[in-house]
Amino acid sequence: MDKHQKMLEAFVENIKANYSSDVGMAIVYGSYVTKTMHELSDVDVMFVGKTQRAYELQKQFIYEGIGYDFFCMPIDRVHKIIEEYSPLISIIAEGQLIYVDTDEKKGHFDALQKRFKTLYETEPVNKYFNQVETVLKDLKAMAFDHQFASIERKVHLQGQMIYSLMHYLQLLNRKHFKYGTKQVFDEVQAMELKPKTMLYYLELLLKETVNSNEIMTLVNTLNHYYDELKRTYQDPFDVESLKGFYEEGVSTWNKLIDAAKVDDISTAFLAATSLENELSHYRLYYPDLPFLFSNYQSDVSSLLESAKVAEIAFLHILKTEHIDILAFQSLEEVITYLKS
Numbered sequence: 001m002d003k004h005q006k007m008l009e010a011f012v013e014n015i016k017a018n019y020s021s022d023v024g025m026a027i028v029y030g031s032y033v034t035k036t037m038h039e040l041s042d043v044d045v046m047f048v049g050k051t052q053r054a055y056e057l058q059k060q061f062i063y064e065g066i067g068y069d070f071f072c073m074p075i076d077r078v079h080k081i082i083e084e085y086s087p088l089i090s091i092i093a094e095g096q097l098i099y100v101d102t103d104e105k106k107g108h109f110d111a112l113q114k115r116f117k118t119l120y121e122t123e124p125v126n127k128y129f130n131q132v133e134t135v136l137k138d139l140k141a142m143a144f145d146h147q148f149a150s151i152e153r154k155v156h157l158q159g160q161m162i163y164s165l166m167h168y169l170q171l172l173n174r175k176h177f178k179y180g181t182k183q184v185f186d187e188v189q190a191m192e193l194k195p196k197t198m199l200y201y202l203e204l205l206l207k208e209t210v211n212s213n214e215i216m217t218l219v220n221t222l223n224h225y226y227d228e229l230k231r232t233y234q235d236p237f238d239v240e241s242l243k244g245f246y247e248e249g250v251s252t253w254n255k256l257i258d259a260a261k262v263d264d265i266s267t268a269f270l271a272a273t274s275l276e277n278e279l280s281h282y283r284l285y286y287p288d289l290p291f292l293f294s295n296y297q298s299d300v301s302s303l304l305e306s307a308k309v310a311e312i313a314f315l316h317i318l319k320t321e322h323i324d325i326l327a328f329q330s331l332e333e334v335i336t337y338l339k340s
Contacts, residue, residue, distance in 0.1 A: 004032060004043045011045065011070060012099045014057070022054040023047050024075065025105060029095035034179055045070040046091050047099070048078055082112070085128050087167050089116070090176045120174040125193070125233040128171040129226075135168045136223055143219045147212040154212075158205040161215070165202065168222060169194055172229065195225045230284065237285040242323045246314060249278060253311060260304045268300045272307060279310060282317075289313055 008028060015023050030044035031037040049055060049072045059070040081088045092109075093116040100106045115122070139161060146157050166184065170176055172193045179187065188198060195201075201218045204210055252274050259268035276292045283289045290310045296302050318325065328334050 007043060007068075008045070008098050011059070015047070015099050019054060019057050020101065022049060022051040023057065023099065024050050024101050025097060025109065026099040027091060027095035028098050029091045030180065031182070033094060033096045036179060036182055040066055042066050042068045044091075045098070046073055046095070047071075048073055048075055050075070084131055085171060085174070085176075087163070087170070087177075089170075090178065090180060092116070093176050094178055116176065120192075123174050125172065125174075125229060126235065127174060129230065132168060132171045132226055135164055135171065136219070136226060139164050139168075139219045139222065143212070143215045146210075146215045151209070154210070155208060158207075158210060158215075161218075162202060162205050165198075165205075165222075169198070172226075193229065195221050197221060231287075234284065239321045239323065242282075242318060242321060244326075245278065245282075246318060247326055249275060253307060256304060256307050260300045263300055265298075265300050268303050272303045275307065275310070279314070282314075286317055289317070 012026065015026060024047075026045060026047035028043060028045050031041045032043045047054070047057065047070070055072045057070070058072050059068065061068050078092070080086070082092065093113060097106060097109060100109065142157050142161055142164070146154055149157060162184075166177055166181075166188075169188060169191055173191045175191060177184065177187050185199060185202065188194065188202065201221070204214060204218075252271050256268050256271040256275070259265075259271060272292045279289055279292065283291075290306065290313050292303065292306045292310055295306050328337065
């Protein structure tokens with residue numbers, strides 16, 4: 001029996017003897033399980049606590065120059081990792097149970113692992129699109145910071161971006177990184193959904209000096225690739241969601257018109273921004289819908305002209321989709337409607 005096996009058995013014995021009411025399961029993961037250990041590899045153990053007392057079982061120590069960490073995770077955190085398919089999902093997807101308090105829980109764990117092995121086949125491409133958008137926001141923030149950071153900070157940001165790129169690819173492909181960071185290039189190469197330049201940018205980020213413009217190009221590439229996937233794999237558009245938008249938006253269009261009469265650029269600009277916020281959602285499904293700022297020339301008249309064009313285009317969409325506009329000609333009709 002090797003030293004790591006002895007450690008694991010001692011830890012499980014402690015759970016059974018002193019913490020059986022506090023720990024739901026314990027999982028060993030990482031290089032010990034994937035058979036990629038080297039002479040300085042540790043053993044990674046995560047256990048799920050059922051009570052606050054479980055945290056007393058956490059162990060951090062050094063043996064023969066190697067640091068070990070046996071840490072506790074609350075069950076709600078585990079559920080969140082599974083639900084959001086976070087980077088830590090490999091703990092559950094590839095980990096090995098060394099302790100579990102019920103057969104039912106073991107069956108559930110086994111079923112989860114089986115599900116994760118075929119997730120890319122059973123779940124749609126858009127399964128984690130919300131999480132992808134969060135990752136892209138983080139990448140954009142890092143790209144912005146990279147422009148003004150010190151050399152040391154730039155390199156650190158590049159490392160953080162690699163982790164974010166891995167998460168981005170994991171979410172799109174519904175495939176976790178089995179070997180963590182050890183075989184990143186091989187695992188990325190095997191992924192189907194990725195920009196053609198993905199490996200180039202991964203290599204670029206490892207360099208000591210990277211032009212911030214290239215970092216921004218990388219993020220734009222990722223964003224564009226995601227937008228293309230979104231157009232291809234988006235959920236069918238619910239035409240009924242068009243109902244009521246124009247009736248509600250008329251007040252904002254009118255605000256822009258009123259601002260134009262007195263040449264109030266700030267009010268007009270913000271009104272146009274509010275409209276664009278809403279129209280951008282529909283543009284995903286109606287890509288020809290005009291942009292309100294496409295011909296902006298820092299004046300109210302250009303905004304007003306674009307708003308009129310967008311309004312006509314949107315009204316055409318409503319007509320094409322057979323969506324009626326609810327408009328009344330008399331107060332009596334309004335009162336009757338409100339009482340209905």
